[in-house]
Amino acid sequence: MNNIQDLKLILESVLLSSREPISINEMRRLFDDDLSIELLRRALDELCLAWQGRGVELVQIAEGWRFQTRPEYQRYLSRLNPEKQPKYSRAVMETLAIIAYKQPVTRGDIEEIRGVTVNSQIIKTLEERDWIKVVGHRDVPGRPALFATTASFLSDLNLRALDELPALLDLGSLTHANPHTAELNLEL
Amino acid sequence: MNNIQDLKLILESVLLSSREPISINEMRRLFDDDLSIELLRRALDELCLAWQGRGVELVQIAEGWRFQTRPEYQRYLSRLNPEKQPKYSRAVMETLAIIAYKQPVTRGDIEEIRGVTVNSQIIKTLEERDWIKVVGHRDVPGRPALFATTASFLSDLNLRALDELPALLDLGSLTHANPHTAELNLEL
């Protein structure tokens, strides 16, 4: 593998064939020669460029690199497959937000912040989507499970790392009137 | 959609995101405008040409068009971490569950329970796996096929008989007793 052109063809084919993201390390193992990470990165960067302006893009996310469709093309894709994507309730999204921003947290922590009991179904929904997992247990009576977000949560949300999550609103700014929360969300 | 360039971008994205072949008719349904078959064919031919010399090619098979990896690139794929076990979509699993628990059922029965049309691909997937088969036809207009599970479905799932499937007795009552059902609805 001396030719970056060949390298790009192979990487493109492999990435297009795999639904799961592929990490740089996995890519290196594809080849007998010991390819430098720099060369791989250069090939990936060039591929990214080559795909610009198309309906599909090569992106880097938490678990590695993957080809994915651009959101503008989603309406065509949904016509092909009219399966309704689950719409998560506020309860689910608030629980997810607390786990994402405060991890690791116990169910009790989440209940403390939300001020209501957390339905088991909510946790199960997030676990089944493979967005959260138990990463340990807090060393207090009952040894409650500690939840954290997974790599596939980041990947599914098109993020490389937790610090790419939308920034939290500054608590100081919340002491002023906040148009965000004044609106009652009546979508049921 | 006046522009063949846009058309090609859309077709390419849609075809790349589906492992299953897409027929010309399905492609036509993607667009509001009534696209001529000639135009679609021209766009597909041009796409074929554009993908020549790459590791992935656009081919036409009996059921329609699909992108596929060229055999020469297959060896790289096999080196990838034994690809994570694929999963059936929720649509396939729900269809299978309905057939397993409510057999014999027609496609219409399945659609009524799921509330969406059942893609032919789903039935085909399950038939090809030899998990479901047509056991008769209901004597109503159209004489729809009645589907039931097969012996190999039972053996693949390690069951001796259908009544070894997880009982639904308690689960079924969810719809009455649980005041959270309405909420559940939103969370899934």
Added chain:
Amino acid sequence: MSATLATPRLALVKGEPFTQMPLDLYIPPDALAVYLSAFEGPLDLLLYLIRRHNLDVLDIPMAEITRQYMAYVDLMRSKQLELAAEYLLMAALLIEIKSRMLLPRHAHLDESDEQADPRAELVRRLLEYEQMKAAALELDEQPRRGRDYQAIAVWHEDAAKLLPHVESADLRIAWLGLLARAGTQQHHKVGHQALSVREAMSHLLEALQHGDYVEFTRLFDPAQGRSRLVVTFIAMLELVREQLIEIAQNAAFSPIYVRLMYVHE
């Protein structure tokens, strides 16, 4: 607007007389259930009241907010809506804070200043919740695989060979998902018994597949035991009811025959 809400004696808010209930506090009774379920709990309801009335979250008028909060809780109760315990707990907390604020402050308490305001902890919780609530909205807007974009995976030979693994527990999950979405519109009462009937129905249809008449007794296998025979019989009745098979007998006590309905029309 609402007689139940407007009390003749209204509070002083920051020294200002408060003469009229906020108009938007009135909720048409029919809409109440929907409206209340829009709140994710007492903190959410409190935040709504504070933000809606443009109150200063750092200087919450406890008397007023408690009264409004109680109005909601009373409404919920009068409509016999299931009232989560958390709502009552919050009511108790609000009343406690309000009464502590009425107590004269002792000079020596001033050294622990942050403890001095009984509202401090409530304010902290409200702000923390509000922060997470906003974060949840942001997260929801983040592009999401499946909803906003798809991962690419073109066909290749290995993909065709790899077959998904399914366990019976997966079917249960799929069914639960269906039930949850079907909500209250449909009742799926399927139990053990019904299941074996369904299975027997499939077996019968299979046995009749070739389309000819089959003698009634040949469809039963006594070796399988009595309950199986009963189930097979029920299955047969069910198939007749669904007009999938027909049963014929030429004369009394002559053999009974069964065949598929559709083959001969």
